Amino acid sequence: MSRPTAGTARGRRAPLALACAALGLVSVSLLSGCGIRATSVPVDAGAAPSQVGCVLPDGRESPEAGDGVSVVRVYLVCGSRVAPVEREVRMPGGRSSAERLPVARKLLEELKHQPHAMEESAGFETAVPEGLTISAAGRDDPDEALRLSTPLDELPSFALAQIVCTFADTAAADADNGVVIGGPGEDGDQGGEDGDGGKGDGKDPGGSSVPLQRFECGTALRNSPEDAESAGTRV
Template sequence: MSRTRRARAPLAALVTVTALGGLLAGCGIRSTSVPVDAGAAPSRVGCVLPGGEGKDAAKEPAVRVYLVCGSRVAPVERQVRMPEGRSSAERLPVARKLLEELKRQPGTSEEDAGFETALPPGLEITDGREGDPDEALRLSEPLDELPSFALAQIVCTFADTAAADADNAVTLGGPEGGADEDGDGERSGPPLQRFECGTALRTRPEAAETAGTKV
């Protein structure tokens, strides 16, 4: 082998390794802060579904639900038959329907885009107990025992629906039947909290632990 050919071999190997590293980075194996145009790379980083997917095949209206994607919660649209109107009579049916959607595991396209759900599969919701405000809803698990991401999903999905109040805030509490705190023989439910789906809750779901205002 000539001296020139021997000199070219290491250089060719270096070029190959460098190109391979670039391909791996472009395919999303290691995220970077710099956008990379890699053609058909997964959309996990953007948390965005392909435009219009599923709308032509489904006849139901689109419902917006919030799922976990990376370090935030982000909306996706699903076609779901929902109760019509926004009266107080529709609050619980709407809340139950939305909760079922949140507990449902993401579909293939949602999963490929990086979406997941933090809701416990056995979580249920009911009307408020006697003495609660009309807009109150109670979950089957205490709020402080729910994952903060799950609480953020619920609040942002319920906001701007019949499950929320006139100001699009959501009033939630834990299960009815806590300890007899007053000593009067009646079991008190955990305190209610009022939540709003603001930017902080969407981008930093861990803020849900302190975002509620006691009612």
């Protein structure tokens, strides 16, 4: 049997080298068959994509209360959750039920405002519709109830989460920091439409049999605001 000449061997190795080069980016295991040692060192694919921190810069000046101005937490949308920012707001004082409607209206106005430049740069935005209004309990509602001008199932879920978490632990909430809220009463009228001064009796003269729900601003609601509509319990 004749031995292959050197030229013949080189001729056979050339296609093999080309095949290995073609497979170089396909599989490490295939490369080992081409005489190239596999390595366990990971390939540097660049830095991981950055995520919005939902945190305002450390260098900013913190809001200060005084002269009738309170520092309040307003919950805004950031990414897939809602998170608080602090704002200076001229608020009615106290936690009495008499202050519930004025406080709720002030907070709702803050939620409807577009985020400040620094808040926007940190990734914050609002989902609360500009035309949304709020009124006090209807004639047949519990005193701690509040009614929105839009039914809850028509309100963006992120907006509902913003409202609940912003109202919690304020005079707009009940004694246990829950928020009892619903859409307009059955007759479509809203009670307590007494202007920004909040001087009316806050009761709807008509019926209000549209169900109310009680919400709490827990971790689940803050992290999964898309489920806000089903997070409440019927009152």
